[in-house]
Amino acid sequence: MLEIGKYNQLEVKKISSFGAYLASEAGEILLPQKYAPDGLKPGDVVKVFIYLDSDDRLIATSQIPKAQVGDFAVLEVKDNSPIGAFLDWGLEKDLFVPFSEQPVPMKKREKYLVRLYLDRSERIAASAKIGKFLEAELIPLKFGEEVDLMIYEFTDLGAKVIINGLYAGLLFRNELYGKPVPGTRLKGYVNKIREDKKIDVTLRRSGYSGIDGSKERIMKTLEASGGFLPLSDKSSPVLIGEVLKMSKKTFKKAIGSLYKDGFIELTEESIKLRNK
Incomplete structure (x- = not known):
């Protein structure tokens, strides 16, 4: 079935000076010469994006749009x-x-x-x-489930987010680190599904696993930074949030645990991997 606003695999029916005509159930669709791959011949199957041109005629292109219908x-x-x-x-x-x-x-x-x-x-x-594009009734999510988030609007309470590209949720202001903008993508977790079907999300795993997740993030960031980070328990909450996307309270608990476990060394102004 032909899908307008999405990629389609279509067969070349004929070639002309204008380009390639592609077969579809909606009739022949022109792939203009400037977008047709070299050496294209009848019988070839091409991946093209289908949309309507300025005269509302179906047209194909090999150009890559920044988004498709539904995105x-x-x-x-x-x-x-x-x-x-x-x-x-x-x-x-x-x-x-x-x-x-x-x-x-x-x-x-x-x-x-x-x-x-x-x-x-x-x-x-x-x-x-x-x-208006987000599902508000059928919510097959569970407490603690890892989800993909995209910020789309800010309120006094925090940020409205799109969950898994389908559902609406709220990320509270105390978890907004750095300078997020609409379109910012984050990994999060379902924190609560209310009786009115509204969903609260968090960037932290619940319980002990949340601390482990923060420790893992610090270790990965240290490894990616050559084993050194100019952060300490004296660093500002804003700086910690921008670098590690966690609160200062969570950061202090995590580095304390990592230090006790022998993974890092602490100074007044930095943390570093012990084996560095």
């Missing part, structure tokens, strides 16, 4: 018009965001997190109203 992506506004904004998504035809799909008016050259979808005419469009 969330951070894209830059290329231009504005009386009917909406146009985003740069890596293809000749810019991606349209109607005014009705903008929670706040988009500004030229600024970046926004959007979700790609097909409108009623099967044209690819984008929306910055992220919440």
